[in-house]
Amino acid sequence: METYYNPADLAKFGKIGDFDKALADKFFSYYNEVFKEGALTAREKSLIALAVSHTVQCPYCIDAYTTDTLEKGCTEEQLMEAVHVAAAIRGGASLVHGVQMMNHTKKVMM
Amino acid sequence: MKSLKASGHPFSISTLQLEHLHAHRSDQFADRMADAGLHPLKPTRIEIFQINVGKMCNQTCKHCHVDAGPDRKEIMTRETLQRCLDILATHDIPTIDITGGAPEMNPHFRWFVEEAARLGKHIIDRCNLTILLANPKYYDLPQFLAKHRVEVVSSLPHYTAVRTDRQRGDGVFEKSIQAMRMLNEAGYGQEGTGLELNLVYNPTGAILPGPQQELEADFKRHLLSEHGVYFNKLYVITNMPISRFLDFLVVSGNYETYMQKLIDAFNPSAAMGVMCRNTLSIGWDGTLYDCDFNQMLDIKIQDAPVHIDHFDLDALTNRSIVVDQHCYGCTAGLGSSCGGQVV
Ligand code: SF4
Ligand code: SF4
Numbered sequence: 001m002e003t004y005y006n007p008a009d010l011a012k013f014g015k016i017g018d019f020d021k022a023l024a025d026k027f028f029s030y031y032n033e034v035f036k037e038g039a040l041t042a043r044e045k046s047l048i049a050l051a052v053s054h055t056v057q058c059p060y061c062i063d064a065y066t067t068d069t070l071e072k073g074c075t076e077e078q079l080m081e082a083v084h085v086a087a088a089i090r091g092g093a094s095l096v097h098g099v100q101m102m103n104h105t106k107k108v109m110m
Numbered sequence: 111m112k113s114l115k116a117s118g119h120p121f122s123i124s125t126l127q128l129e130h131l132h133a134h135r136s137d138q139f140a141d142r143m144a145d146a147g148l149h150p151l152k153p154t155r156i157e158i159f160q161i162n163v164g165k166m167c168n169q170t171c172k173h174c175h176v177d178a179g180p181d182r183k184e185i186m187t188r189e190t191l192q193r194c195l196d197i198l199a200t201h202d203i204p205t206i207d208i209t210g211g212a213p214e215m216n217p218h219f220r221w222f223v224e225e226a227a228r229l230g231k232h233i234i235d236r237c238n239l240t241i242l243l244a245n246p247k248y249y250d251l252p253q254f255l256a257k258h259r260v261e262v263v264s265s266l267p268h269y270t271a272v273r274t275d276r277q278r279g280d281g282v283f284e285k286s287i288q289a290m291r292m293l294n295e296a297g298y299g300q301e302g303t304g305l306e307l308n309l310v311y312n313p314t315g316a317i318l319p320g321p322q323q324e325l326e327a328d329f330k331r332h333l334l335s336e337h338g339v340y341f342n343k344l345y346v347i348t349n350m351p352i353s354r355f356l357d358f359l360v361v362s363g364n365y366e367t368y369m370q371k372l373i374d375a376f377n378p379s380a381a382m383g384v385m386c387r388n389t390l391s392i393g394w395d396g397t398l399y400d401c402d403f404n405q406m407l408d409i410k411i412q413d414a415p416v417h418i419d420h421f422d423l424d425a426l427t428n429r430s431i432v433v434d435q436h437c438y439g440c441t442a443g444l445g446s447s448c449g450g451q452v453v
Pocket of ligand 1: 173
């Protein structure tokens with residue numbers, strides 16, 4: 001069955017360089033630099049990546065960073081807490097706009 | 111749960127496991143080793159005698175590469191153990207690594223440890239922890255092991271009950287903690303006693319293990335604060351794609367991805383330090399192998415007599431180690447051996 005997303009495509013990510021090598025090289029070298037141990041640990045960065053993956057709803061990133069966080073020693077509870085952080089910010093971001101809705105309501109209504 | 115052998119599973123036949131490993135991959139391990147200048151792979155020096163004293167075990171863990179369990183009856187005889195002692199007495203091989211199954215279930219275990227200790231060798235017991243509580247006759251094992259200064263190496267796949275039990279069986283975590291407490295009381299894992307209790311972590315699934323140092327810190331923190339038990343080092347090992355773990359990979363649909371992951375993570379530095387270079391593995395019937403994994407795949411040593419009765423150290427030191435596709439499990443990432451990561 002044909003689908004828009006194919007799990008096997010994740011392994012082909014590097015191939016984006018076939019159409020534009022210079023930019024792909026720049027992207028991957030930046031990417032690798034970002035995930036190195038720094039002021040944040042590699043594990044913390046991986047958990048952030050997992051949360052962001054859920055926000056951008058990228059199935060490739062979700063698979064990749066689920067594996068990566070597990071390999072870095074995170075527990076199922078930690079993974080789920082990271083997803084809730086994403087969900088809370090997403091939900092909160094919608095809800096906080098309720099203030100705008102209320103402001104506008106107050107302005108237009110008697 | 112039954113062993114693969116008792117349930118008549120095709121993977122209880124080693125040739126069928128090897129066929130499976132060969133059928134799916136074109137990246138030949140031997141070629142990768144050749145690129146790294148490591149083919150044929152040669153031993154450095156035989157420093158460790160890893161003796162598998164039997165496949166009998168009180169547990170039936172899901173990932174077990176030995177396919178051990180209560181239904182396995184293969185046990186090393188006293189004669190074969192004596193043969194090992196004779197060789198150890200006359201050769202400069204400093205370490206005896208006793209494995210199984212649950213080695214303590216071999217009826218000659220205590221006698222063998224006493225004799226080995228008399229030879230002044232460093233002795234390792236690969237103890238699954240729960241055996242200490244399996245029968246009153248094992249309750250005094252911590253004191254016995256301490257008396258003979260035996261290093262205890264024990265599998266504990268995770269510091270949470272849920273992950274450990276999922277791999278090793280219901281209630282195993284709780285019993286393992288009790289057993290660690292017994293070992294701690296006998297002096298194990300305590301600074302200054304010289305009695306080493308080292309734990310082995312392996313991932314509870316089709317993933318690679320993370321860095322040893324970080325995991326060791328996690329294990330120490332959680333086990334001490336939540337259970338009041340302690341240990342010396344954590345050895346981090348990769349699950350080998352053989353036996354019951356191979357079955358799990360195939361059944362769960364993870365086989366291809368896992369193999370590719372191991373292949374992609376091939377690390378020449380890890381390949382330099384694979385354990386078969388300084389270890390000789392002896393099977394329950396006295397047959398010689400390059401490692402415990404080759405033993406379970408029935409891949410015997412080459413270029414030297416294959417039985418302990420015809421032990422020839424020169425020929426063994428000069429032999430070429432037999433490698434195959436499962437060896438990718440030893441060379442992935444930071445590497446994997448019975449002593450943990452190698453780089
Ligand atoms: S305790 Fe060890 S030998 Fe026994 S089944 Fe588990 S992994 Fe295998
Ligand atoms: S599986 Fe055995 S023979 Fe192969 S690399 Fe590992 S230790 Fe050596």
